[in-house]
Amino acid sequence: MDPGNVFLVGMMGAGKSTVGRALARRLGREFVDCDREIVERTGVPIATIFEIEGEAGFRRRESAVLAELAGRPGAVIATGGGAVLAAENRRLMREHGTVVYLHADLDHLHERTRHDSARPLLATGDRRETLAALLAARDPLYRETAHVVVESGTPSAGSLAGRIAHVLEDHARRSEEASP
Numbered sequence: 001m002d003p004g005n006v007f008l009v010g011m012m013g014a015g016k017s018t019v020g021r022a023l024a025r026r027l028g029r030e031f032v033d034c035d036r037e038i039v040e041r042t043g044v045p046i047a048t049i050f051e052i053e054g055e056a057g058f059r060r061r062e063s064a065v066l067a068e069l070a071g072r073p074g075a076v077i078a079t080g081g082g083a084v085l086a087a088e089n090r091r092l093m094r095e096h097g098t099v100v101y102l103h104a105d106l107d108h109l110h111e112r113t114r115h116d117s118a119r120p121l122l123a124t125g126d127r128r129e130t131l132a133a134l135l136a137a138r139d140p141l142y143r144e145t146a147h148v149v150v151e152s153g154t155p156s157a158g159s160l161a162g163r164i165a166h167v168l169e170d171h172a173r174r175s176e177e178a179s180p
Contacts, residue, residue: 005075005097006168009142011135012081013113014102015152015160020078022161033078037065055082063089070096081134084141093145098171100164101146103139106132108153147171 024031
């Protein structure tokens with residue numbers, strides 16, 4: 001089974017990076033985290049990019065990195081939570097691999113991000129309210145982009161990676177059967 005690249009999309013705190021590493025190990029593939037790639041290339045934290053260039057500047061960098069990574073065959077790629085905001089990113093991911101939406105409910109997202117100070121979009125008075133608004137706005141885009149949706153609530157990264165591997169196999173089989 002070769003789904004091309006595997007793009008993990010979802011909200012901050014859904015587990016894209018942690019599950020992505022486990023999935024890449026399981027599939028014997030390279031793992032790339034878009035946010036980490038941006039930090040390595042710029043030499044500054046994402047919060048600094050937001051301070052200097054604003055969210056729009058960060059999104060431009062994110063789109064450029066994603067376009068480059070999409071050309072790497074067979075990688076597991078953890079995208080930033082806002083990567084789906086750009087229509088071109090959504091198209092690119094769907095055309096260059098299988099998109100997996102790691103869905104987590106608001107309670108899990110809040111629990112996983114409540115002590116994280118490195119997320120500029122959550123530097124607000126009420127993190128839970130901010131997460132709820134972001135989830136409401138982004139969930140339809142994640143679902144529109146994804147080939148498959150996987151709940152990432154409570155399982156360990158390893159068991160979730162195993163479940164995703166099976167889902168990818170099923171998706172690839174259905175895609176082959178649907179092809180003329």
